[in-house]
Amino acid sequence: MKKLIGTGVALVTPFHTDLSIDYPSLQRIIEHVLQGGVDYLVVMGTTAESATLSSKEKKDVLAFSRKVLKGRLPLVYGLGGNATQAVLNELEETDFSGVDALLSVSPYYNKPSQSGIIQHYEAIADACPVPVILYNVPGRTMSNMTAATTLHLAEHPNIIGMKEASGNLEQCMQIAHKKPDDFLLISGDDMITTALKAIGAEGLISVLANAYPAIISSIIHGDSESSKKSTFKLLEINPLMYEESNPVGVKCLMNHLGLCENTVRLPLAAASENLCERIISAANHLEKEQVMDTQVG
Template sequence: MARERLRGTGVALVTPFTTDLKVDYEALPKLLDFVLDGGVNYLVINGTTAESVTTSTEEKAEILQFVKKHVGKRVPLVYGLGGNHTHQVLETIKQTDLEGVDAILSVSPYYNKPSQQGIYQHYVQVADASPVPVILYNVPGRTGSNVTADTTLKLASHQNIIGTKEASGNLEQCMQIAKNKPADFLLISGDDMLTLPMISFGADGIISVLANAFPEKFNQMVQLALDHNFTEAAQLLYDFVDLNPLMYEESNPVGVKAALEHFGVCSAAVRLPLLEASAGLKERIQKAL
């Protein structure tokens, strides 16, 4: 089952762009091989870090097909598919080729600020319509509303909802989910630096930004934590403490793309309204590296 294959380190893949801001299909396979060689457990396509809000419907479909063809069955694939217009999300599910996709990651409706009952009903309709399992995605800093522990646990009883990516930063809320969730319901960290504490009380891993640039080291850290070796895992985590804030200083994925450019994987180009990392930020990232 999909949920058994989605433990450990998932990578929220960036979308490489050329200097004229087209999808870079020469850099994309380099990125895929770079993270897969690092031993990560699965890939997340078309998430926040992929700049999904500025890629077209056609580009999304092309990227998904390209990744499926290049990766084959080497690791599971999760596809970002959500929105704040429930009917439109259901239509997108119908129109998307999800063959070979293990699950969709569906962000809580943003901007509308729905009630908890509205969030619940939205996800029930998405889960009923999806031909593949659904992972909830709670990121209040981007959506403007929180999916409470009670709502998450209520949704956990749906047979097609297999987990949640928790990026609320609220560890007490995450503990409530960990304490009361079904045993096979995945609790996934959505914050790189909170991965170890979340695993310590029952999380199953991380969907990571940093693992784009540091797949081997980040995966090693997560596996040590899942093996309850938190002393060694923490030593690896400490190496990211100074670097991590730089990843978000000018918004995600600006920082991690600058790191990937430093490693020769892809360019640092991003699409407006984001801007490529400033010279000062790039210099500080290079020093931190």
């Protein structure tokens, strides 16, 4: 569990313009975030467009990431779905060597009851060879995991944490207040991480860390003032990341930074010209602010 305290980056999957996986860019991104001071990597989360990758592609990306990483940092693998048995089958077919934990999103589209969510995760945790991190993101799944559900699942010996992306601070406070000491509360929203830190969150799994790993790491590892300052730097650019869905915005930003092509797979469409212009403008403002901070420092 202690390996996964800090900043995790939800890696994008870079594509060539022909939509094949761009492995040289993936290696470049991994080295970029390592240099930025992140604490662990998340491969095949929702930011990775995992819904559009085949089972073989997912396993290939995991194997490549593991090869590039060479054990330098912990590795978390994203694997979830809305058919519990299909997830269990995928678990059996996946090589978990070098993987420290599984990140599994709450079942989407089906809108299961809280009892169904609990049984789904218990089946996964019972079968998974590595510890499991829950992932609550109602904006994508259209169902919310309540604090009571999270706290119930926190008692399972193979469930070690929750990536909370509900945006519901009161719900997060209920989890933080009553969770076991060895259960991780992980922010799933870059911009409310400073607030969640104040109530006991142990880290963040971030989208913007793909582009700005050092700034995101300072939100987690800095004191309250530096954490706030780093968060405020992202106020202009962060909402643009989600305006046309994630990872559309961050891929446009990463293309601007020379990290990968601005290419996504359908049904996502590449960022519109207007959105890209605003992202680049916000990135330039942020760069100027960083330069000024360096000069002052």
